[in-house]
Amino acid sequence: MGKLLSYSGISTKIRAMQSKLITEDQIQEMLQFTSTSHAAAWLKRTPEYSKTWASLDENSLHRGQIEKLLKASIFNNFSKIYQFASSEQRKFLDLYSRRYEIRVLKELMTNLFDHRDTDPVDLSPYREFFRRHSNLDLDALTACKTMDEFINALKGNEFYSPLSQIQNHDTALLFDYGMALDLYYFSLIWKVRRKLFSGKDLEQITKAYGEKFDMLNLQFIFRSKRYFSMAPADIYALLIPMNYKLKKEEIRAIVEAATYEESQQLFRRTYYGKKYEHLSAHNLEEFYNYMLRSTLEKEARRDPYSVAMLYSYMYHKEHEVNRLTIAIECIRYGVAPDEAMQYIRNN
Incomplete structure (x- = not known):
């Protein structure tokens, strides 16, 4: 009951903020515009940006200014959440x-x-x-x-x-x-x-960051071996020094594999290679974004009165800004909407 009460206020606030985030359907609608000023005018009418952008003249905004305004919205929303947070919740936000x-x-x-x-x-x-x-x-x-x-x-x-x-x-x-x-x-x-953290919060933070760090290490190992032919010692020096589902001996075997192809085969035997059969070294980066997003959404739905809810919202807000920034750039250069969506979905 204590945890529910401590998270009830901020959970209600975040649910309200979450409902204002720009959806993929809305991004597709925005991509129909042929100028950044029209896109800015459209954003001004959305619940997420209508209040803070109300006084802006979209006709005088260039692409760089729009990107700065989008970026600023991340920090504005962070501050709103911080005001509602308890002292314990602020410890996570300070770390984040x-x-x-x-x-x-x-x-x-x-x-x-x-x-x-x-x-x-x-x-x-x-x-x-x-x-x-x-x-x-x-x-x-x-x-x-x-x-x-x-x-x-x-x-x-x-x-x-x-x-x-x-x-x-x-x-x-x-x-x-x-x-x-x-x-x-x-x-x-x-x-x-x-x-x-303790209890469920510790479990969720460990899972979210543990999988993230594992996947970042895998991405770096494979990029280093495929594109730069780096020596094992140089690869080790740049890895995140922690393990979650990847065992130390698995990392060592992949890093020290004689060829890139051999390292791919070794990856198939790891936790991630077995759990996600469609996953390969070639699509790790795309899958990393998908897995992190899915993990946070799942944990936040399963326990909406937890630190996962805070992490999930901030991740999705940053994800929204990244996608809108790509959309604005595509509109600026006249990229066809279908092609633009491919870039956006890969983010």
């Missing part, structure tokens, strides 16, 4: 919000590696969110001109340590810095989950 901080850090690092000046306006979708939910100093970070300055500006923040370790390597690439942040975040989730 690290992904947004890492997203911004990656964008800023990309500009530094490209030797571009970072335009503060580009960070407008994040500013209000960061003011409420982050200790990162965006102004100090955007003022940096080099990676050394950038990393030094993070001293005292949790992200300083993983980035400073990469900084010591003269050949470090943008990929290395991004991977260091991802590995830190994933390791943090796996490490603290037992401290933050």
Whole structure:
């Protein structure tokens, strides 16, 4: 009864927000438009965007501005949920919000590696969110001109340590810095989950993130072997250091397989290869999105008064924004609706 009461208010709020998310049928309707301004006008009439976009002139919005507005809606909705959340639920949301901080850090690092000046306006979708939910100093970070300055500006923040370790390597690439942040975040989730959750919440978080990490590791292993012919030692260094349904000996066998074809055969013997007979190394990325979405939907339906409900909503909101962004881009370049839907469904 205690759990039901603690989740009842936020569950009602999220159900109301969920009902406003853009459906696939609605996206197909939007793809019939031939200009981004018409698409923006259509979005302004939907329940999800009508209130926050009411004062905007769709005729003056270009594609980049629309994408920023869509991105901002993720953070606005996160803040709405946070206001309704209990102290226990906020522990999960605080953990989840690290992904947004890492997203911004990656964008800023990309500009530094490209030797571009970072335009503060580009960070407008994040500013209000960061003011409420982050200790990162965006102004100090955007003022940096080099990676050394950038990393030094993070001293005292949790992200300083993983980035400073990469900084010591003269050949470090943008990929290395991004991977260091991802590995830190994933390791943090796996490490603290037992401290933050118990009972059904712990079971759901372990399942959702465990399958996610397994699939991400499989994707990286197969991409590394198929496209880059990476040595096993280099592959191991970039894997998420945890296991769920994939056994350590299975990962070792796949990584050290002599050929890509041999690694595919070894994959068939794993938990995922046996459970999903149609799954192969070639369609892992597409299947990863499907499996994560299905797992979250199933867990949220089975127990709507749980942390799975929070995770499921945020995932679907981000998924909506990704699909709408692709749709806007397809409209801009005149991609036929049927072809555009193929790109959107693969996301």
